[in-house]
Amino acid sequence: MHGRRTYPSGSLQSSILALLQQQHQPMGINDITQALDLGRNQISGLHKALVSLCDEHKIEQQGRRFVATNRPEPMRATIELTSKGIGFAVLEGEQAQKGKDIYIAPHHLGGASHGDTVLLALIGTDRGRREGRVLQVIQRAVTEVCGIFNEGAGGGYVTPDDERLPYTLFIRRQDTLNAQDGMAVLAAITDYGSEAQGPAGRIIEIFGDASKAGVQIEMAIRQFSLREHFPPAVEAEAAALHPVSICEDGRSDLRHLPHVTIDGETARDFDDAICVEADADGFTLYVSIADVSHYVPTNSAIDREAYLRGTSVYLPDRVLPMLPERLSNDLCSLVPDQDRPAFTAILRFDLQGRRINEKYCKSLMRSRQRFTYTIVNQLLYLRDPQSRSNYQDLVPMLEQADRLTVLLKKRRMDRGSLEFNIPEPEVGLDGDRVTSIQLAKRNQAHQLIEDCMLAANEAVAETLASAQRPVLYRIHERPDPVKLETFTDAAKALGLMLPRSEVSPAWFAEVIRQASNSPTEYIVNNLLLRTMQQARYAPENVGHFGLAAPYYLHFTSPIRRYPDLVAHRVLQSWLENSPQPATVPGSETNLAEAGIHLSQCERKAIDVERNVHARCSALFLMDRIGEQFSAVISGVTAFGLYLTLETSYISGMVPLTTMTDDYYLHDSRRYRLIGETSNRMYQLGDWVEVRLDHVDLLNKRINFSLLGKRGKTPSARTEGDDTPGV
Numbered sequence: 001m002h003g004r005r006t007y008p009s010g011s012l013q014s015s016i017l018a019l020l021q022q023q024h025q026p027m028g029i030n031d032i033t034q035a036l037d038l039g040r041n042q043i044s045g046l047h048k049a050l051v052s053l054c055d056e057h058k059i060e061q062q063g064r065r066f067v068a069t070n071r072p073e074p075m076r077a078t079i080e081l082t083s084k085g086i087g088f089a090v091l092e093g094e095q096a097q098k099g100k101d102i103y104i105a106p107h108h109l110g111g112a113s114h115g116d117t118v119l120l121a122l123i124g125t126d127r128g129r130r131e132g133r134v135l136q137v138i139q140r141a142v143t144e145v146c147g148i149f150n151e152g153a154g155g156g157y158v159t160p161d162d163e164r165l166p167y168t169l170f171i172r173r174q175d176t177l178n179a180q181d182g183m184a185v186l187a188a189i190t191d192y193g194s195e196a197q198g199p200a201g202r203i204i205e206i207f208g209d210a211s212k213a214g215v216q217i218e219m220a221i222r223q224f225s226l227r228e229h230f231p232p233a234v235e236a237e238a239a240a241l242h243p244v245s246i247c248e249d250g251r252s253d254l255r256h257l258p259h260v261t262i263d264g265e266t267a268r269d270f271d272d273a274i275c276v277e278a279d280a281d282g283f284t285l286y287v288s289i290a291d292v293s294h295y296v297p298t299n300s301a302i303d304r305e306a307y308l309r310g311t312s313v314y315l316p317d318r319v320l321p322m323l324p325e326r327l328s329n330d331l332c333s334l335v336p337d338q339d340r341p342a343f344t345a346i347l348r349f350d351l352q353g354r355r356i357n358e359k360y361c362k363s364l365m366r367s368r369q370r371f372t373y374t375i376v377n378q379l380l381y382l383r384d385p386q387s388r389s390n391y392q393d394l395v396p397m398l399e400q401a402d403r404l405t406v407l408l409k410k411r412r413m414d415r416g417s418l419e420f421n422i423p424e425p426e427v428g429l430d431g432d433r434v435t436s437i438q439l440a441k442r443n444q445a446h447q448l449i450e451d452c453m454l455a456a457n458e459a460v461a462e463t464l465a466s467a468q469r470p471v472l473y474r475i476h477e478r479p480d481p482v483k484l485e486t487f488t489d490a491a492k493a494l495g496l497m498l499p500r501s502e503v504s505p506a507w508f509a510e511v512i513r514q515a516s517n518s519p520t521e522y523i524v525n526n527l528l529l530r531t532m533q534q535a536r537y538a539p540e541n542v543g544h545f546g547l548a549a550p551y552y553l554h555f556t557s558p559i560r561r562y563p564d565l566v567a568h569r570v571l572q573s574w575l576e577n578s579p580q581p582a583t584v585p586g587s588e589t590n591l592a593e594a595g596i597h598l599s600q601c602e603r604k605a606i607d608v609e610r611n612v613h614a615r616c617s618a619l620f621l622m623d624r625i626g627e628q629f630s631a632v633i634s635g636v637t638a639f640g641l642y643l644t645l646e647t648s649y650i651s652g653m654v655p656l657t658t659m660t661d662d663y664y665l666h667d668s669r670r671y672r673l674i675g676e677t678s679n680r681m682y683q684l685g686d687w688v689e690v691r692l693d694h695v696d697l698l699n700k701r702i703n704f705s706l707l708g709k710r711g712k713t714p715s716a717r718t719e720g721d722d723t724p725g726v
Contacts, residue, residue: 026065110134115141175202310601353407416505652702
C-alpha cells in the first residue's frame with residue numbers, strides 16, 4: 001500500500017477538475033478527499049483549490065457538494081509509457097490530427113499501462129502542452145508479462161523485462177508454479193490494481209535460466225506477442241496443397257532460361273531468381289518471383305494467418321515465418337533443379353540502362369543454381385579460377401547481369417538515390433551461448449541482386465500506377481523539417497560542409513559521399529537515417545524519397561512480406577483484364593487499413609529484432625566486466641555519452657555521474673561535453689577508449705567508464721556499400 005499522495009497546488013486543482021468532470025453526480029469534500037487519496041494535512045489546500053476553481057467558474061457549488069460546470073466529451077486514445085512511468089496519449093480518428101500527443105502525469109494514468117486503449121479527458125495546458133487524465137481503461141494491451149521472478153513475502157514478484165511497464169507483479173505463493181528465485185517466467189495479470197496498490201498475477205510458464213540466449217529470445221517473442229505456431233486449420237490447408245509440375249493455366253515455360261538464386265549462406269527461403277540476356281541493343285532482365293498467390297487465395301486460412309503476421313521475423317536461432325514451412329521451404333522455394341511456378345517480370349533495357357519495355361507473365365521456371373553472395377563475389381569480382389571453372393556454364397550470364405546492374409546503379413545514383421552505409425551486426429550462437437557479435441559481410445554480389453530487385457519493384461509500381469489499379473505502394477516521404485534542422489546542427493558539429501542546394505535526395509547523397517571512408521561515416525549515416533521518415537505501405541503513391549523513385553512497391557518477396565502478395569494479385573488481375581480482386585482478407589478491410597496494419601507488422605518485426613540484439617549484446621558482455629574497448633561517441637546528452645563499440649557495434653552509455661575528473665557542461669548545439677576546469681572535450685564522432693563497468697540484463701543496459709580519447713582514428717570500412725532499407 002502506498003502512502004498518501006501529495007499534490008502541488010496547480011496539480012491538485014487539475015486533479016479535482018478531472019475527477020469532477022468524469023462524475024455524473026456532485027461530490028462532497030469527503031468523497032473528493034477519498035478519491036484523490038489526500039491526507040488530513042491537505043484538507044486546507046483542498047478547500048483553497050475548490051474556492052479557486054469556483055472563482056474561475058470551472059466548477060460550481062451545489063449546497064455542500066461540487067460539480068464541474070462542463071464535462072467535455074471524452075476522447076479515445078492509446079497510452080504510450082516511458083521507462084519513467086510518464087504517459088502520452090495517442091489520439092485516435094480525427095482528433096489525432098489536432099496537435100501533438102497529450103501528456104499524462106503518472107498520478108493521472110488511472111491504472112492504465114503501456115498500449116492500453118482508454119477514454120481521456122483534457123485537464124489543461126502547461127507551457128503549450130496539452131495535459132490529460134485517464135477516465136476509463138477500455139481495453140488492456142498487456143494481459144501477460146515476461147520477466148524475472150524474485151521470491152518474497154507471501155510468494156514473490158515478477159519484474160517485467162519491458163521497461164515501459166513500470167511496476168512489479170505480485171504473485172501469491174500458490175500461483176508461483178514453484179518457480180525458483182531469478183527464473184525467467186511468463187505471468188498472467190489477474191488484477192490490474194489501483195493507484196494505491198500494484199497489480200497481481202499468476203505464473204503460467206517458466207522459461208528457465210535468464211542467462212541463456214534461447215530463453216532471452218523466447219522472452220522477446222512473448223513480449224512482442226508474436227505468433228509462434230500456425231493454427232491447425234492453416235497447417236491442414238498447407239498439407240493438402242499439390243506442387244505445380246506441368247506448364248498450364250496460361251503459364252509461360254521459362255525452364256530453358258538459366259535462372260539462378262543469389263542469397264546468404266544461412267538463407268532459409270528462396271523467393272527470387274534472376275536471368276540476364278544481352279545483345280547488341282541492350283539487355284533483358286528476367287526477375288522470377290515465387291508464385292505464392294497460386295497457392296494462397298484471398299480469405300483462405302493460410303491467407304488470413306499470413307495477413308495477421310504481415311511479415312516473417314528473423315532471429316538468431318529461428319525464423320517465425322509468414323507462411324507455413326510447407327510453402328516457405330518447399331512449394332514456393334526456388335530450389336535448384338525443381339520446376340516451380342513463378343511470376344516473372346521481363347524488363348528490357350538499352351545500352352545506357354534505361355528501361356524501354358516491360359512485360360509480365362505467370363511462368364514455370366527451374367533454377368540452375370543456388371548461389372551465395374560469397375561464391376558470386378569469387379566468380380565475378382575476385383575472378384577465382386577454380387570457382388569460374390566449377391560454374392563455367394553460368395559465368396557468362398552472371399557477367400551480363402553485372403554489366404547491366406552497373407548501369408542500373410549509375411542511373412539510380414545519378415538521380416539521387418541514397419546509399420546508406422550502416423553496418424549490420426550478426427549474432428553468433430553456440431547452443432544457448434552468445435559466442436560472437438560481428439558485422440555482416442557485404443560485397444558487390446549483394447548490390448548485383450539488390451539492383452535487379454529494385455528494378456523489378458519500380459517497374460511493377462509504374463505499371464500498376466499507369467493502369468490505375470489500387471495497390472499498396474512502398475512510400476517514403478520527405479524528411480521532417482525539425483529533424484532536418486537537428487541533423488544540420490549535428491553535421492556542422494562534425495565538420496561537414498553541407499551542400500547549398502535545395503534539400504533533395506541528391507542533397508543527402510552528397511552528404512553521404514562527403515562522409516564516405518571517413519572516421520565519422522558511421523555517425524553521419526546513422527544521423528541521416530534518424531532524420532528520414534519511416535517508409536510505409538499505403539495506397540496513395542507519393543514516391544520513395546530515399547530511392548529518388550517516383551514509383552515504388554514491394555513485389556519480390558511474397559514468401560516473407562504480405563504487401564508483395566497484394567502486388568501479385570493486383571498485377572495478375574490487370575494482366576487478365578479482370579476486375580480488381582479482393583487483395584486482403586476480410587470484407588471490411590480496405591487497402592488503407594491494410595497499409596497501416598502491415599506497416600505496424602513491419603515495425604514490430606524491426607523492434608523485436610533490435611530487442612533480441614540488445615539482449616544478446618548484454619549476454620555477450622556479461623562476463624567481460626573490466627575489459628577495455630574502443631568506441632565512437634554516437635550521442636551526447638546532459639546525462640552522459642552514448643557509445644557504439646568499434647568491432648561489434650554494440651551500444652552502451654557512459655553516465656555523466658562516472659565522469660568525476662571534472663565538472664562537465666553540456667553544449668547541446670555542438671553535441672559535446674566540456675570540462676569546466678580542464679576544458680577537456682568529448683564530442684559526437686570522437687573515438688574513445690572505455691572500460692566495461694556494468695551489464696543490466698533485465699533492462700538491457702550496458703554502462704562504461706571513459707579511459708580517454710583514442711590516439712588514432714580507425715581505418716575506414718571498404719567492404720562495400722549498403723543499400724537503404726527500402
